[in-house]
Amino acid sequence: MDVKEKLENNNEFVKSKMIDDAYLSFSFMALISVILITFRAFEIGFTLSYFIQLPISLGVLITYSNRNKLSTNHKTYILIIALILILISGLYNFGFLASTKHYLILLPVISSFMLSPKSTVKVFIVLLLIYSGFGLAYIKGWLTLNINPNELVVKPSTWLVDIFVIAGSSWIILRIVRQYYLDLNNQYDTIAKINEDLSDKEEKQRVLFESMNEAVFLLENDIVIDCNAEAKKLFGQKINKELISNIFPRMQSSGRETHLIWNEKINEIKQGIKPAFTLNLITNQDKEAICDIGLNQLELKHHTYIQVIIRDITLRKKREDELRQYRIELEKRSIELQLINEDLKKSNEQLQDKNLDLENTLDILNKAKVQLVESEKMASIGILTAGVAHEINNPLNFIKTGLYGIESIIEDDELTDSTAIKQEIKSIASKMGIGVDKVAEIVKSLNHFSRNNQLEFQKCSLNKILSNCLSILNHEYKNKVAIKQTFLKNNIELFGNESKLHQVFLNLILNSIQSIETTGEIEINSKLHQNEAIITITDTGKGIPEAFKNKIFDPFFTTKPAGKGTGLGLSIVMQIIKDHHGDITFASAEGKGTIVTLILPTAQTANARKD
Amino acid sequence: MLEKIKVLYIDDEIINLELFKMIFRSQFDVVMALGGPEGLEILKTDQEIKAVISDLTMPDMSGYQFLEEARKIRAELPYFILSGHNYSDEINQVYTKSKIAGYFQKPLDKSDVIFKVKEACGII
Numbered sequence A: 001m002d003v004k005e006k007l008e009n010n011n012e013f014v015k016s017k018m019i020d021d022a023y024l025s026f027s028f029m030a031l032i033s034v035i036l037i038t039f040r041a042f043e044i045g046f047t048l049s050y051f052i053q054l055p056i057s058l059g060v061l062i063t064y065s066n067r068n069k070l071s072t073n074h075k076t077y078i079l080i081i082a083l084i085l086i087l088i089s090g091l092y093n094f095g096f097l098a099s100t101k102h103y104l105i106l107l108p109v110i111s112s113f114m115l116s117p118k119s120t121v122k123v124f125i126v127l128l129l130i131y132s133g134f135g136l137a138y139i140k141g142w143l144t145l146n147i148n149p150n151e152l153v154v155k156p157s158t159w160l161v162d163i164f165v166i167a168g169s170s171w172i173i174l175r176i177v178r179q180y181y182l183d184l185n186n187q188y189d190t191i192a193k194i195n196e197d198l199s200d201k202e203e204k205q206r207v208l209f210e211s212m213n214e215a216v217f218l219l220e221n222d223i224v225i226d227c228n229a230e231a232k233k234l235f236g237q238k239i240n241k242e243l244i245s246n247i248f249p250r251m252q253s254s255g256r257e258t259h260l261i262w263n264e265k266i267n268e269i270k271q272g273i274k275p276a277f278t279l280n281l282i283t284n285q286d287k288e289a290i291c292d293i294g295l296n297q298l299e300l301k302h303h304t305y306i307q308v309i310i311r312d313i314t315l316r317k318k319r320e321d322e323l324r325q326y327r328i329e330l331e332k333r334s335i336e337l338q339l340i341n342e343d344l345k346k347s348n349e350q351l352q353d354k355n356l357d358l359e360n361t362l363d364i365l366n367k368a369k370v371q372l373v374e375s376e377k378m379a380s381i382g383i384l385t386a387g388v389a390h391e392i393n394n395p396l397n398f399i400k401t402g403l404y405g406i407e408s409i410i411e412d413d414e415l416t417d418s419t420a421i422k423q424e425i426k427s428i429a430s431k432m433g434i435g436v437d438k439v440a441e442i443v444k445s446l447n448h449f450s451r452n453n454q455l456e457f458q459k460c461s462l463n464k465i466l467s468n469c470l471s472i473l474n475h476e477y478k479n480k481v482a483i484k485q486t487f488l489k490n491n492i493e494l495f496g497n498e499s500k501l502h503q504v505f506l507n508l509i510l511n512s513i514q515s516i517e518t519t520g521e522i523e524i525n526s527k528l529h530q531n532e533a534i535i536t537i538t539d540t541g542k543g544i545p546e547a548f549k550n551k552i553f554d555p556f557f558t559t560k561p562a563g564k565g566t567g568l569g570l571s572i573v574m575q576i577i578k579d580h581h582g583d584i585t586f587a588s589a590e591g592k593g594t595i596v597t598l599i600l601p602t603a604q605t606a607n608a609r610k611d
Numbered sequence B: 001m002l003e004k005i006k007v008l009y010i011d012d013e014i015i016n017l018e019l020f021k022m023i024f025r026s027q028f029d030v031v032m033a034l035g036g037p038e039g040l041e042i043l044k045t046d047q048e049i050k051a052v053i054s055d056l057t058m059p060d061m062s063g064y065q066f067l068e069e070a071r072k073i074r075a076e077l078p079y080f081i082l083s084g085h086n087y088s089d090e091i092n093q094v095y096t097k098s099k100i101a102g103y104f105q106k107p108l109d110k111s112d113v114i115f116k117v118k119e120a121c122g123i124i
Helices: A003-044 A048-065 A072-097 A099-114 A117-140 A149-154 A156-210 A229-235 A258-270 A314-411 A418-450 A462-477 A498-515 A569-579 A603-610 B014-023 B036-045 B063-073 B089-097 B110-120
Strands: A215-220 A223-227 A276-282 A288-300 A303-312 A458-461 A481-484 A493-496 A520-529 A532-539 A583-589 A593-601 B005-010 B028-033 B051-054 B079-083 B102-105
Touching (some): A003 A048, A003 A156, A048 A072, A072 A099, A072 A117, A099 A117, A258 A276, A258 A288, A288 A314, A314 A418, A314 A462, A418 A462, A462 A498, A462 A520, A493 A593, A493 A603, A498 A520, A498 A532, A498 A569, A498 A593, B005 B014, B005 B036, B028 B036, B036 B051, B036 B063, B051 B063, B079 B110, B102 B110
Parallel strands (some): B005 B051, B051 B079, B079 B102
Antiparallel strands (some): A215 A223, A215 A303, A276 A288, A458 A493, A520 A532, A532 A593
């Protein structure tokens, strides 16, 4: 309900209450005045005024009893007319002495509260005319006072009626003013309440408006007349009260001018459409933001406003773009993965093929390894061939020259002394014998190397093995290296493969010999330690360079020129020693020499293992 | 009868020396030296020596060293090597470098020695 309407309704209600209240008072007064005037009539006689006042008072009573059937205005006019008639009758009978003269004040007051100001003035003028009319009538003598004022003034009823009229009039004025005052208070409360409701509502709406995540503008003729906090945050404080076009970039990414698009949309509103569209706008940081925009037309107090709702979707757009990019990327990856998968499948097949090839190759390599190991053995022997040949050729020379000697004895005709001949042949034969023994010895030691290939373990004399090796190597060290054979003081029996052990010591001693460039010394020592043989070969050679220490056991590692060594010597030595559950270590100082320490099982160790 | 050629033979094996002297006694006057140093001493003192035969592998002084020293004393003499080694590149180098008169391999061929020594001495 409208506030004004509410207040008007309230006014009507108050007026009807006021008139009813006035009627109540007048009815009361009418009742008493009927009694009083009747009482006075007996004192001063039944005047015209009595006969007028009586029906009027009764009329007021009747109107009051029917107050609910009559409108406020009707009741007001009836009351005013009744009072004017009473006034007239009073003035007619008593002139200015009439008690009802007080109604001259009462009536305008009632009118002013009950009627419009215009009607009040009319009532006021009518009253003045009546009063001045009676005044003129009395002055001109058209009317005469039938009563003696001196008599009237001493009569109690005169004073009583007068007091009664004054009191009644005052009472009615008081009632009306009181009622009006209450009503004003009431209205004030109502307005205050309405005001409070309104400000509460406004505050809520303001909060709603300010706290929106969207930037909201209220435009009038493209000028921002209000905007919310988000709008100020997004586009800066200065946008308020300025042209909305301040946040327009000249061109959109589509190439169209922003203001053309804007005008187009504003025209759409006029056709009753609520446009929703996307534009690039310039933000507070002078950056272009992608914005969703909604336009809406509002009518407020005969003004036309345009509400603009802007949401910055730059981030969302960016995310969407990124997501799209990711999706494309993923699809690409997926295809790539499929391709890779196919490649992998192919590779797998190829690998399986390769694996088969490798297995075949491994077989071939294993066979080659066996051949290589064999050839290394042959190479070891080969290195020695020259020396061995020399060692054999020397004793063979004894035998051959011996034969020449015997031949010359036989052919020499001058030799006749048989004793001398015998002596000479004996000498030659013994020398030939030495030669034969030497050859036999070398052949025997060579035998040890070429003996069976199988890993047949048996007891074998360490000293014999070392002696055999030294005798084969004689040519290699003779005149160059002094061999200190301190092992001879012990007689250790090893348990192992004799042929392989020969190969081990031959390699190690040969290495020592070859490490000595001019002259030097090699000491070969042996001792027993906890049933194991510890053999050391100490040379005064050039030593093993630091860089090679970790490599010497590697297969094919060699410092010798190509063709001179296979590089397998020490790796085979290592293998043989492992097969014997032994150990080999090197300690070397470059330029000073090398100590090789070997640990090999003895016959006792083998027995202990068997147990 | 012609005077026998005086030949110096150096070897570290006494057996080789004795047997050599015995089998060549009808052809050569063999002077024996047990090792290079002794051979050099003899070369310095005995001017009669017409040819030298030396072993290669010997303690104290190798055949090569001996040849080098010996040439300083008697450069004009024919020098021969008698060794158990098979004829090798190494020996070939010495052979050409030192211009040795001949190489004999043990076990020796008696007639080959007689022929080459006599040839070198200009008797044949």
